[in-house]
Amino acid sequence: MGRWALVMVPGLVPGRPGSGRGAHKPACHGQNAFTTPPLTRKRKAAAATLVDNKPRTAATKAFVALSPAATRTSPSGHSSRKKHKPADQNLDSDSTSATPRNFSVPVRAKSSSPDLNTPASTSMESDEDFMSVGSSPDDFLDTQGSDVESLGEDFGDDFDGGFSKDKDIIATKRKPYEVEFNVLSPGDIERQQNLQINEVSSILGLPPESSAILLRYGRWNREKLIESYMDHPETTLEEAGLGTNFEGTPKTEVIPGFVCDICCEDGDDLETYAMRCGHRFCVDCYRHYLRQKIRGEGEAARIECPGDSCNMIVDSKSLGLLVTDDLKERYHALLTRTYVDDKDNLKWCPAPNCEYAVDCPIKQRDLRRVVPTVQCDCKHYFCFGCTLNDHQPAPCTLVKMWLKKCEDDSETANWISANTKECPRCHSTIEKNGGCNHMTCRKCKHEFCWMCMGLWSEHGTSWYNCNRFEEKSGSEARTAQARSRASLERYLHYYNRYANHEQSAKLDKDLYLKTEKKMTSLQSQSGLSWIEVQFLDTASQALQQCRQTLKWTYAFAYYLSRNNLTEIFEDNQKDLEMAVESLSEMFEKPVPELANLKVDILDKTAYCNKRRVILLSDTAENLKNGEWTFNVDW
Amino acid sequence: MGSQKRIAKELAELVESPPEGILVKLADESNLYTWHIYMDGPEGSPYYNGKFLLNLTLPTEYPFKPPTVSFKTKIYHPNVTNDDKGSMCLGMLRADEWKPSSRIQAVLQFARQLLAEPMPDDAVEGRIAEQYKNDRKRYEEVAKEWTRKYAVDS
Numbered sequence: 001m002g003r004w005a006l007v008m009v010p011g012l013v014p015g016r017p018g019s020g021r022g023a024h025k026p027a028c029h030g031q032n033a034f035t036t037p038p039l040t041r042k043r044k045a046a047a048a049t050l051v052d053n054k055p056r057t058a059a060t061k062a063f064v065a066l067s068p069a070a071t072r073t074s075p076s077g078h079s080s081r082k083k084h085k086p087a088d089q090n091l092d093s094d095s096t097s098a099t100p101r102n103f104s105v106p107v108r109a110k111s112s113s114p115d116l117n118t119p120a121s122t123s124m125e126s127d128e129d130f131m132s133v134g135s136s137p138d139d140f141l142d143t144q145g146s147d148v149e150s151l152g153e154d155f156g157d158d159f160d161g162g163f164s165k166d167k168d169i170i171a172t173k174r175k176p177y178e179v180e181f182n183v184l185s186p187g188d189i190e191r192q193q194n195l196q197i198n199e200v201s202s203i204l205g206l207p208p209e210s211s212a213i214l215l216r217y218g219r220w221n222r223e224k225l226i227e228s229y230m231d232h233p234e235t236t237l238e239e240a241g242l243g244t245n246f247e248g249t250p251k252t253e254v255i256p257g258f259v260c261d262i263c264c265e266d267g268d269d270l271e272t273y274a275m276r277c278g279h280r281f282c283v284d285c286y287r288h289y290l291r292q293k294i295r296g297e298g299e300a301a302r303i304e305c306p307g308d309s310c311n312m313i314v315d316s317k318s319l320g321l322l323v324t325d326d327l328k329e330r331y332h333a334l335l336t337r338t339y340v341d342d343k344d345n346l347k348w349c350p351a352p353n354c355e356y357a358v359d360c361p362i363k364q365r366d367l368r369r370v371v372p373t374v375q376c377d378c379k380h381y382f383c384f385g386c387t388l389n390d391h392q393p394a395p396c397t398l399v400k401m402w403l404k405k406c407e408d409d410s411e412t413a414n415w416i417s418a419n420t421k422e423c424p425r426c427h428s429t430i431e432k433n434g435g436c437n438h439m440t441c442r443k444c445k446h447e448f449c450w451m452c453m454g455l456w457s458e459h460g461t462s463w464y465n466c467n468r469f470e471e472k473s474g475s476e477a478r479t480a481q482a483r484s485r486a487s488l489e490r491y492l493h494y495y496n497r498y499a500n501h502e503q504s505a506k507l508d509k510d511l512y513l514k515t516e517k518k519m520t521s522l523q524s525q526s527g528l529s530w531i532e533v534q535f536l537d538t539a540s541q542a543l544q545q546c547r548q549t550l551k552w553t554y555a556f557a558y559y560l561s562r563n564n565l566t567e568i569f570e571d572n573q574k575d576l577e578m579a580v581e582s583l584s585e586m587f588e589k590p591v592p593e594l595a596n597l598k599v600d601i602l603d604k605t606a607y608c609n610k611r612r613v614i615l616l617s618d619t620a621e622n623l624k625n626g627e628w629t630f631n632v633d634w
Numbered sequence: 635m636g637s638q639k640r641i642a643k644e645l646a647e648l649v650e651s652p653p654e655g656i657l658v659k660l661a662d663e664s665n666l667y668t669w670h671i672y673m674d675g676p677e678g679s680p681y682y683n684g685k686f687l688l689n690l691t692l693p694t695e696y697p698f699k700p701p702t703v704s705f706k707t708k709i710y711h712p713n714v715t716n717d718d719k720g721s722m723c724l725g726m727l728r729a730d731e732w733k734p735s736s737r738i739q740a741v742l743q744f745a746r747q748l749l750a751e752p753m754p755d756d757a758v759e760g761r762i763a764e765q766y767k768n769d770r771k772r773y774e775e776v777a778k779e780w781t782r783k784y785a786v787d788s
Contacts, residue, residue: 262734
């Protein structure tokens with residue numbers, strides 16, 4: 001205190017900084033202090049620029065402070081494993097009372113039919129033909145045979161064009177938090193497209209390449225498209241860019257006396273092409289045009305005739321006549337892309353370089369009630385709703401809110417919490433970076449004591465010694481401050497745990513990369529076989545997954561209102577966390593000990609997975625039934 | 635590629651029978667790809683009596699890629715940027731709207747039409763567009779003033 005006093009005396013004289021037009025700056029006599037503006041991005045910027053890296057250090061400190069705590073929990077969790085066991089079992093039986101509830105819920109009797117396209121596979125060859133080079137007119141007539149009568153029954157059942165005809169053969173047991181989905185390879189996608197094109201082609205009696213254009217125009221909504229075509233065939237064809245003339249098969253021709261409108265070349269041997277719209281250009285220009293569209297602009301589904309203001313779409317058959325194979329390939333890849341983009345039940349796997357798409361019936365409007373995590377064949381887990389990494393149990397909207405909040409606030413909030421107080425009168429945030437305890441808020445001119453937050457005037461003559469902790473004004477101010485800080489602290493509580501799991505998952509992942517080495521050395525040291533050391537791999541994967549889940553439980557919990565359900569949730573969260581930490585602990589043991597720990601690690605891995613299933617099932621059930629109450633609207 | 639032939643043909647047509655109020659010249663006789671366009675302000679518009687110089691640049695990929703048009707004479711117009719570039723935003727000149735068989739003549743006529751009837755919904759100068767919609771009188775005054783100042787030979 002004495003030190004403060006010394007610094008302060010000279011400051012007393014110019015004490016009242018009435019000159020502060022820079023309003024936000026509160027003054028501490030003697031030295032400058034500054035207020036960080038209200039909790040916004042601006043503040044983040046201000047804090048970052050004015051006190052250079054302080055926020056970061058503070059955040060790091062907070063983080064460092066937390067991690068030992070985290071590690072500390074694990075030994076205790078480990079050593080007292082026996083002690084915990086009964087508790088665990090209690091909770092288990094607690095949740096087993098919940099478990100049957102969870103699992104008895106009727107699982108929708110849809111199997112994710114793995115061979116979705118089997119019915120199609122026989123007719124495939126001809127489909128391929130239709131798409132690429134185009135079939136002969138005879139083929140086309142054949143398919144036309146399967147007439148309009150079949151329309152009703154054909155379209156009664158599978159709306160989404162998913163062709164899951166065998167959906168009720170087996171009812172796979174799905175856990176409450178799992179959703180039905182199907183992974184499609186590029187080939188599957190193309191087959192699915194072709195199947196639909198051929199069906200529509202035979203129903204409407206149009207050539208497949210035209211049906212393809214029609215379907216793309218109608219964004220693959222077959223029912224609506226057929227209806228619209230039946231009601232106004234000509235308008236629909238015009239709008240889709242097809243034209244109504246289907247006579248003759250376009251082919252390249254040499255026409256004497258022809259002058260190409262694009263390059264102005266003439267010549268008697270000039271090869272030319274025109275689609276059914278009749279706009280004729282030389283084949284060179286046509287090719288150049290198509291190449292530029294496909295390669296240059298990445299366009300495929302809506303390439304129009306090169307003719308000025310002609311909106312006829314270049315069909316796959318015409319394209320097949322004109323361009324080289326590599327371009328054709330690119331064209332079909334682009335078409336597949338638009339197919340997946342157009343269909344709500346399909347999404348590309350977001351993993352880098354992954355070519356698969358996932359078919360899932362969850363609609364945008366369902367996302368309030370489910371968190372549709374799917375796993376691609378490339379092993380990547382992602383959310384079908386928002387394509388972010390798996391974020392169960394938190395629903396997409398909350399995840400977005402949380403991420404936004406963290407992006408805006410977390411570093412700043414950490415720093416504010418560690419370094420500032422609020423003016424007891426106007427609640428401006430104030431940083432005191434030295435000087436005395438006699439604070440005058442630059443904004444509202446309130447004078448208070450930094451130590452007790454009480455009115456400075458009540459300090460009387462004992463200016464430099466804040467020994468009046470029980471003063472009324474001080475305690476009131478402290479209560480108010482505590483309230484406003486509580487919400488910040490609450491956020492930080494969840495954020496730090498969220499960030500901790502994220503960080504730990506990363507560390508575990510590093511460890512996982514070393515696992516293989518470990519496994520090899522374990523093999524040689526212990527005489528275990530390759531298969532026998534796989535338990536480390538399993539354990540590592542379980543750790544990753546459980547930490548991912550734990551991480552999002554904290555974001556989820558941040559938005560939950562407190563009630564009985566929240567308590568059950570927190571118990572589940574605690575159990576999973578404890579299990580994960582103790583597994584993590586075991587996992588770090590030196591190689592020679594690992595072989596002896598095998599049974600323990602296997603047990604713990606199974607236990608972690610089980611706790612995760614219980615937590616996720618419980619959360620998903622409540623979400624589905626709208627049981628959770630949240631402290632935000634979303 | 636046939637681009638030179640096509641350009642030469644279009645140029646010849648435009649020089650021989652120029653559209654109303656439009657005069658076309660090569661900026662440099664040895665270069666087919668840069669044109670000077672002299673455009674008369676259309677009657678009934680605040681640009682009337684003004685003579686505007688425009689630059690038309692053809693890409694080497696022409697006619698598969700669209701030409702670009704810019705005003706060299708300063709002009710107060712919602713669809714022309716109010717800077718030294720004088721860039722013009724024409725729907726038909728967007729890469730995905732442009733067709734290889736579209737003609738420069740159509741572009742020029744369209745540009746002149748735009749002087750008569752600005753399209754405030756596709757504006758590049760939001761403030762001028764706003765004024766055009768809400769305070770037509772003031773817009774016309776300023777446009778006339780600018781025309782007098784920059785586009786009329788004194």
